[in-house]
Amino acid sequence: MTMSKKHPKPEELVAIDYQPRRRDWMDPHVEFRKGTFNYSANPKSMEYLGLPFVRKWQPTEDDWKLPPNWKEIILNGLRERIDRFRSLRIFMDICVRCGACADKCHFYIGSGDPKNMPVLRAELLRSVYRKDFTTAGKILGKLAGGRELTIPVLKEWFYYFYQCTECRRCSVFCPYGIDTAEITIIGRELLNLVGIGIDWITTPAANCFRTGNHLGIQPHGFKDSVDFAADDLEDITGIKVNPSVNRKGAEVLFVVPSADYFGDPHYFGFLGYLALFHEIGLDYTFSAFASEGGNFGLFHSHEMMKRLNAKIYAEAKRLGVKYIIGGECGHMWRVLHQYMDTMNGPADFLEVPKSPVTGTVFENARSTKMIHIAEFTADLIKHRKLKLDPHRNDNHRITFHDSCNPARAMGLLEEPRYILKNVCNHFYEMPENTIREQTFCCGSGSGLGTDENLEMRLRGGFPRANAVRYVHENHGVNLLVCICAIDKATLPGLMDFWVPGVSVGGLHELVGNALVMKGEKERDNDFRGTPLPGKEEKVHV
Amino acid sequence: MKILYSLLAVSISIAFAWVGTASGGLHYLFGVVFPAVAVFLFLFGIVYRVVRWARSPVPFHITTTCGQQKSLDWIKSSPLDNPSSTLGVIGRMALEVFFFRSLFRNTKMELKNGGKLVYGSAKYLWLAGLVFHWSFLIIVLRHFRFFLEPTPVFVGVLQNLDGFFQVGVPVLFMSDILILGALSFLFFRRIVTPQLRYISLISDYFPLLLIIAIAATGVLMRYFLKTDLVAVKQLMLGLFSVSPIVPEAISPLFYIHLFLVSVLLAYFPASKLVHMAGIFLSPTRNLSNNSRMKRHINPWNAPVKVHTYEEWEDEFRELIKGAGIPLEKE
Numbered sequence A: 001m002t003m004s005k006k007h008p009k010p011e012e013l014v015a016i017d018y019q020p021r022r023r024d025w026m027d028p029h030v031e032f033r034k035g036t037f038n039y040s041a042n043p044k045s046m047e048y049l050g051l052p053f054v055r056k057w058q059p060t061e062d063d064w065k066l067p068p069n070w071k072e073i074i075l076n077g078l079r080e081r082i083d084r085f086r087s088l089r090i091f092m093d094i095c096v097r098c099g100a101c102a103d104k105c106h107f108y109i110g111s112g113d114p115k116n117m118p119v120l121r122a123e124l125l126r127s128v129y130r131k132d133f134t135t136a137g138k139i140l141g142k143l144a145g146g147r148e149l150t151i152p153v154l155k156e157w158f159y160y161f162y163q164c165t166e167c168r169r170c171s172v173f174c175p176y177g178i179d180t181a182e183i184t185i186i187g188r189e190l191l192n193l194v195g196i197g198i199d200w201i202t203t204p205a206a207n208c209f210r211t212g213n214h215l216g217i218q219p220h221g222f223k224d225s226v227d228f229a230a231d232d233l234e235d236i237t238g239i240k241v242n243p244s245v246n247r248k249g250a251e252v253l254f255v256v257p258s259a260d261y262f263g264d265p266h267y268f269g270f271l272g273y274l275a276l277f278h279e280i281g282l283d284y285t286f287s288a289f290a291s292e293g294g295n296f297g298l299f300h301s302h303e304m305m306k307r308l309n310a311k312i313y314a315e316a317k318r319l320g321v322k323y324i325i326g327g328e329c330g331h332m333w334r335v336l337h338q339y340m341d342t343m344n345g346p347a348d349f350l351e352v353p354k355s356p357v358t359g360t361v362f363e364n365a366r367s368t369k370m371i372h373i374a375e376f377t378a379d380l381i382k383h384r385k386l387k388l389d390p391h392r393n394d395n396h397r398i399t400f401h402d403s404c405n406p407a408r409a410m411g412l413l414e415e416p417r418y419i420l421k422n423v424c425n426h427f428y429e430m431p432e433n434t435i436r437e438q439t440f441c442c443g444s445g446s447g448l449g450t451d452e453n454l455e456m457r458l459r460g461g462f463p464r465a466n467a468v469r470y471v472h473e474n475h476g477v478n479l480l481v482c483i484c485a486i487d488k489a490t491l492p493g494l495m496d497f498w499v500p501g502v503s504v505g506g507l508h509e510l511v512g513n514a515l516v517m518k519g520e521k522e523r524d525n526d527f528r529g530t531p532l533p534g535k536e537e538k539v540h541v
Numbered sequence B: 001m002k003i004l005y006s007l008l009a010v011s012i013s014i015a016f017a018w019v020g021t022a023s024g025g026l027h028y029l030f031g032v033v034f035p036a037v038a039v040f041l042f043l044f045g046i047v048y049r050v051v052r053w054a055r056s057p058v059p060f061h062i063t064t065t066c067g068q069q070k071s072l073d074w075i076k077s078s079p080l081d082n083p084s085s086t087l088g089v090i091g092r093m094a095l096e097v098f099f100f101r102s103l104f105r106n107t108k109m110e111l112k113n114g115g116k117l118v119y120g121s122a123k124y125l126w127l128a129g130l131v132f133h134w135s136f137l138i139i140v141l142r143h144f145r146f147f148l149e150p151t152p153v154f155v156g157v158l159q160n161l162d163g164f165f166q167v168g169v170p171v172l173f174m175s176d177i178l179i180l181g182a183l184s185f186l187f188f189r190r191i192v193t194p195q196l197r198y199i200s201l202i203s204d205y206f207p208l209l210l211i212i213a214i215a216a217t218g219v220l221m222r223y224f225l226k227t228d229l230v231a232v233k234q235l236m237l238g239l240f241s242v243s244p245i246v247p248e249a250i251s252p253l254f255y256i257h258l259f260l261v262s263v264l265l266a267y268f269p270a271s272k273l274v275h276m277a278g279i280f281l282s283p284t285r286n287l288s289n290n291s292r293m294k295r296h297i298n299p300w301n302a303p304v305k306v307h308t309y310e311e312w313e314d315e316f317r318e319l320i321k322g323a324g325i326p327l328e329k330e
């Protein structure tokens, strides 16, 4: 398919051919077509992080300026990881190529490219594993499905490991739970060993390492954003909230993805947090150093993930808080739920989280000492500690997008739904095969959300958008609610492209809108500045 | 091509055993040596594979959750699809191993005109897979009447169940029909579906064809070209008691059957068939989702260079001060 114009049209993208090509997949071949890949990492960022083989190169160039012993480095890296990760070794060995995972990947559905079937994505690495690490492959080579690691194979890895959002949908359907995300994560790790990474991951990681957040916002900038939000909230509600930064002795450290205080529509949810915590009188503080819960290190390597995440416990300890609450973010919660305690723990200097308002002890976070804001808020609502007026959200007909990681690496499914049903009156689920553990990725996760990769993102987001279109057409849904910073950043564009007329919002934006605060003035507008239901005329007089 | 190679490999095995025993007089080789070597390779190979897997640690707790987590008391969790306890994990694994739970979720995506995606139910793979595996298990267990004297009781029970319909003489076993049907489905599915054919390797066709050949030769012996079962049992008992005898009267067909089984056993540990053992060790399935409740230990927890608060404060001290944010060191 050729894409002549800069911006493809929906009719063009939807003409997908699922017929595999004639060329055998074992014959490596990749074409770096504009719009379907990411640019290489900025040398400055690589240097700052101390990454190896810093140089200028681009995927479209013939010569990637690899170190002379690149192959040895990668094969040694693979050997090391086979010995370190049972997941990898098992996943390399037991796939039966039943194909159950094939049409479960949003990138395959949206592109028809057979190498985007999770099974083939994994085979790109598995074939090299067979060639160099199994007896049959060493002797029989291609007959046993083995493939020599060559530069074209390496280029294929780069292309297809960055066309996987590490969403784990394939893993749900695989009879052995083979998780292609795990293979992609390790595959990217291998590429980074020879200095092949993408800028949209490496630069945020470098920023985060230096300033504490991906956007590179420095301490005073962070403080300004928080103060600015407090002022905005006062304009809307008439209530002055007083959030603190780096305050020692607070009960709770609150960590959010940085987009929450800088991005649109994230910011409206940030106002929601501030309103909520003020209303219940929570004794909490932000940290200008742990000013990022998101972790682009996860998309780079296990080591980078650990490096970036260290600050969260470090700050909790320094500030002397009792426990930590985390905001709305998908991959951030993958790290917090499944990696943090192991990597950066033990958190024995913290206490088991206990809601100061309801007295609920969060046994599910007994060891990590970190809870999800949706767990916290759902508990408040259940105990009727919040006065909510769902009519204030009546302008919205809402559906909920389960973000990949909270759904498939945590199981946070009911908490957000419970909250939603209490803060709005019009909630509609998307079709069954597209929600909860079967949810479809936004198509831009795992560091792929760049403009240069737009076509691939629109393709990858197609199944998600399609399900939204269904509720848009059948129930008039006009707001897609989610609990992930990447979703909030990328779904608006995806909606404009595939389902115009649907906007994107956060869960705590709706909580904040519905929350009736003690002593608030009569609100005319919601957090976005649009008139609340019934207030439309007033604004226009 | 790949199908052809697999077909060739199975055919050569058959021809080899036939020629060897029908005219070569190599009964001892095919009746004793090959089976013994195959059993050894099978056992040694499986143990080797499992030990290798087990030696790689599970550094992170990467459960794939397929239902509601256990969090607040009043929210109903899914103990089997998202287990938080060992008991739940056992339940989840049992569902996977006995009923192929995950495969049961299978759907088929279709892109309709006008760009609408629909996901239809697609249970045939699950059904055929389940029928094949269960039939295989039942058939293997039934074979114990040749391996043990006296024949174990469960074999009789299985035979009665399996031959429940009492059709034909000798009684037709349902598992024989089902395994051949299911295997044929699995094989043709691979050839007919373009995507599957695209991903299939020799090592995908070969085991299917090999097992089809084993089942077919078995069926031939049982229902059509009778073999001297007393002699077969003598041979097997001899093998299992490590004092082999080679009775005269057994037909080449039996040796073909036995040789194909030997090939399967020897091939097993070196192939994808190790999924039988691997499924139990898959970390996305066999870990409970309790990573926030209980600390999971990574034995090699890699040391990394972190950016400390002190370094951060040092770099931004003036800005922090200017913004009125508290400092550690003024």
Ligand code: HEM
Pocket (backbone or CB within 6 Å): A096, A098, A175, B096, B097, B098, B100, B103, B125, B128, B129, B130, B132, B133, B136, B186, B187, B204, B207, B208, B273, B275, B276, B277, B279
């Ligand atoms: C714990 C025991 C086992 C479990 C849970 C298990 C599970 C599965 C599952 C879920 C599949 C994918 C679906 C399918 O294609 O049928 C599969 C495929 C397969 N299994 Fe097993 N299996 C086990 C043991 C065995 C054994 C002992 C054999 C035989 C030698 C075997 C041979 C095969 C073959 C040949 C396939 C591929 C079928 C195809 O190509 O379509 N499995 N197994």
Ligand code: SF4
Pocket (backbone or CB within 6 Å): A094, A095, A096, A097, A098, A099, A100, A101, A102, A118, A119, A173, A174, A175, A176, A177, A178
């Ligand atoms: S579903 Fe699992 S076993 Fe089947 S092809 Fe995909 S990864 Fe392999």
Ligand code: SF4
Pocket (backbone or CB within 6 Å): A104, A105, A106, A107, A117, A118, A121, A163, A164, A165, A166, A167, A168, A169, A170, A171, A179, A180, A181, A184
């Ligand atoms: S993890 Fe998600 S993006 Fe990656 S192969 Fe699996 S389904 Fe596709």
